[in-house]
Amino acid sequence: DTEVTQTPKHLVMGMTNKKSLKCEQHMGHRAMYWYKQKAKKPPELMFVYSYEKLSINESVPSRFSPECPNSSLLNLHLHALQPEDSALYLCASSQRGVWGFGDTEAFFGQGTRLTVV
């Protein structure tokens, strides 16, 4: 099983709304990632969690707030977003955490298509 599950698949939210994106994997992976992808562009790294601790924050605005409640779950809390934040948000996981060992393939979920109006 190489499945990373993201919910919801589509989300439309107003600029004053608070919403959350969810990501789940049951592969025992110790690293989980959030990426943002604009149309016709490659995914851009936002956050990396390794062993449930935030290890990388790629200077993401505070209106995006990640959370890793346990080793299988990763959330992205959204608040006061702007229309330019509309994008495909991708979650990924890999077995290897920071300074860890093991396979390093990263598997992606299907993404959440976010539209901010």
Added chain:
Amino acid sequence: GQQLNQSPQSMFIQEGEDVSMNCTSSSIFNTWLWYKQDPGEGPVLLIALYKAGELTSNGRLTAQFGITRKDSFLNISASIPSDVGIYFCAGLNNAGNMLTFGGGTRLMVKP
């Protein structure tokens, strides 16, 4: 941050033709990954490469990890219409915590 140069940006080929795309970097990577992404979907892992010089196949796909660890290529043989999509290379850094993507190659196959 690290940059991966992927080429070509797009290809329009006839069904049955072979395809080749590559990625180069100014930095060394420990792992190279190749993904295919369909519109509105997440990237799907095609091939993973772990050692310099490694040549790996997955059906009609063949990829190689360059000997300098700064480049990789992907070949698709006998293309079919379902090969249409965007192909991304990605390099994983030594710490194994950052995956950097190339700009993507958009493949279009004419039946």
